[in-house]
Amino acid sequence: MDFEAFPLSGQVTKIILESISDGVFTVDHEWKITSFNRAAEKITEISREEALGRYCWEVFRSTMCETRCPLQATFAQGTSQDNIQGEIIDRNGRRIPVSVSAALLQDEAGQILGGVETFRDLSDVETLRQELHSGTQVGELVSKSRSMHSIFKILPRVAQSDSTVLILGETGTGKELLAKTIHQLSPRRDKPFIAVNCGALPDSLLESELFGYKAGAFTDAKKDKPGQIALAQDGTLFLDEIAETSQAFQVKLLRVLQEREFTPLGGTSARKMNTRIISASNRDLSSLVHSGEFRQDLFYRINVLKLTLPPLRERKEDIPLLVDGFLQRFNALYNRRVAGVGEQALSMLMHYDYPGNIRELENIIECAFVLCPSEIIEPEHLPEHLGKMSLHRTDPRSLRSAAQEAESRAIMQALEDSGYNRTRAARALGMHKSTLYRKMAKYGLQAPKGSKDHP
Missing domain, CATH: 3.40.50.300 (P-loop containing nucleotide triphosphate hydrolases)
Incomplete structure (x- = not known):
């Protein structure tokens, strides 16, 4: 295991770097990789032995390498770069959406040894976003509810x-x-x-x-x-x-x-x-x-x-769609490039009940947009009353939980409306009947006693 380039020495540092879920690697002044943790191996499907000593752009083949490399910006400006979104390409040619942060790598005397970059695999979040964003649009109205x-x-x-x-x-x-x-x-x-x-x-x-x-x-x-x-x-x-x-x-x-x-x-x-x-x-x-x-x-x-019109608390699956629309408008209005909302911030937005409905969500996003100095809105940019939510509700997994809850509710409503005719319910939901069966089993949805749960 080669982590000797890190100024933080000791077995504890190595254990921490090996146990975290974010990929971590370091480069020297020649842009050659000097360390590569286990998560980096898993995300890229490239072993540590293959990565060490190679130029970082050869390993990651990122969309950011030529135009907006976070490490290059860090070296040029002497400041860290946080939550830059882009893509890397694994050894099988698969494009992986990632969130990247970069900082200078210094020893105890302050001498710059190179750079360190962490990257987080956003594949699950991106898949969920695409599911949530597959809504219908009529005029300026967007919804998948x-x-x-x-x-x-x-x-x-x-x-x-x-x-x-x-x-x-x-x-x-x-x-x-x-x-x-x-x-x-x-x-x-x-x-x-x-x-x-x-x-x-x-x-x-x-x-x-x-x-x-x-x-x-x-x-x-x-x-x-x-x-x-x-x-x-x-x-x-x-x-x-x-x-x-x-x-x-x-x-x-x-x-x-x-x-x-x-x-x-x-x-x-x-x-x-x-x-x-x-x-x-x-x-x-x-x-x-x-x-x-x-x-x-x-x-x-x-x-x-x-x-x-239903209140927003009954159509939470529309929140990502609405947030994207607001960000596009604010970007055009203020000539900025805020790309989106981080997974924890989105999770917090998904769990709030919005007594002021869509207008309140718009105000929350505008506030976060103004306070956000980077491309990604994070929890600290959201209003204080959202920031006080408990940690378990801002866990990234709760984002998927909220989406699944909304999907389960929509399926049950379609079944009730169709008299538990699964063929008609599937048609109303815009999915194949076999997909409906699978999702019913996944969420444990069954017809109530006394009704005919017929195909």
Whole structure:
């Protein structure tokens, strides 16, 4: 065993280097490998005897060797390089995704003997990422969640119709994005999409905002001002937080929807409306109708087509997809190259329940993006309330556990929806029937007593 190049002498150091799961090797000033631990042998499938004395690029054949070698940057800048992602090629030609860190190798007197590099095999993590990222995209919506796929399946038909749509879901689930997607898929796509937050304005301002007003309608009305309904003519008007409107306003909105015409404040003649209405609420409108807080007739008018967005805690398999989308946007906005999220950080993200849903996840990633000085977001870049999670929940294995839990839940839901007809369940999940059988056995999923678990 050749570890004599290490300045840290002693049997303990050798034992530690041989027992860790990360590959470790050192090079001298001529870039020749002077030590090579057991994990490095395992990952590259190249023995220590073959590696020692050879140039490092001959052994690793990495995608980073020519353009962004971490060791070369370390020698040039005199500082360590952390968590640089790339690929190496093993002796069989297989490309292996790795995370690399590099530092100067110095003796006790501070003399530079060469460089040391550690590399971690990310094959399992990358496989899992690919599984998690094999989602479906409709417009700007991305998901591999079965609950979202149910929406994706009917979305083209919803978009092609002119019926009013009601979107329900907790705050931050993406109701406005869904409304925009419906508009973009519709024949009205080339016309305006206008969003109005009904909960942000009192009745008087909301009326003038929607219907517009004529000059002289009130003291400050110096000239005519078209309302959002007129501006959205031939397009789509999105009324968010419609449950927050008063019953007096609801009566006026109901008349507009029934008659398909509106009158600006201070006006004397009605104008025809050719605008599609999409409404949204984070509250249960049915309950509000029963309690008398929301008009039943307006509820029936806006509830022709209803879409319910699931909270993020019920579609955690979408978190990697959403994170990648946010990073792409932030990279373009700030002209940076943050490549992704490290396995421990992703594990922490997968185990958080997100009371603020997708909007909260976006804020978390933006915070981490700002604090991250390198290409990979790590746990220390995440907000403090995520960083306080216990160690066992940030174990890399918990990432796979979270994904498997989400997959198991999706399979069970498909079985229940199909009446435990495994052929139909497999079709709904987009997998072969034999794959479904294998995954059912893997997760120990069975039909409940009294039901027919038939093929």
